[in-house]
Amino acid sequence: MSNNAMVSRVENGRVLVLEREFSAPRELVYRMFKEPEHLKRWWGPRGWELTVCNIDFRPGGIWHYCMKCMDENQGTFYGMESWGKGVYKDIAEPEAIAYTDYFSDADGNSNDEMPATEVTMEFIDLGGKTKLVNRSEYVSAEALQSVMDMGMLQGITETWDRLEERLNEVK
Known part of the structure; x- marks a missing residue:
């Protein structure tokens, strides 16, 4: 799998599994998901920024965020x-x-x-690289389809591209 190739598949009609390998150590990739100063630099599709990112990183804790479209070229999405x-x-x-x-x-x-999503992310150590496996489980196939219709797959692909760019900046 090349660094920017994301593999996706649907299991049981309602679980979206995404996998991608990153050229960075597991501890660093993990930090990108727990520290607001990192998330603010890469979370969201291109042209969108996290204007709010509050994290209480513990079981029972909450991550509350706002993505805002800052790209005027995105038409009606601009400012959303x-x-x-x-x-x-x-x-x-x-x-x-x-x-x-x-x-x-x-x-x-x-x-x-x-639809709410039950997300499980696994960070697999590949000796200096990391395989990220993201499992997103929806209540039904229809709920999964509704987020797919919103362009979620393109959005997560761009988001993980931005994660790779951020990893390259800090490693």
């Missing part, structure tokens, strides 16, 4: 805000992070009209 909230379930540093991901509002209230 997308709020999200993660509630951490399990943390095994530097091997894994599990959390429930919600669409939310600026106050952190979950949007129950949008």
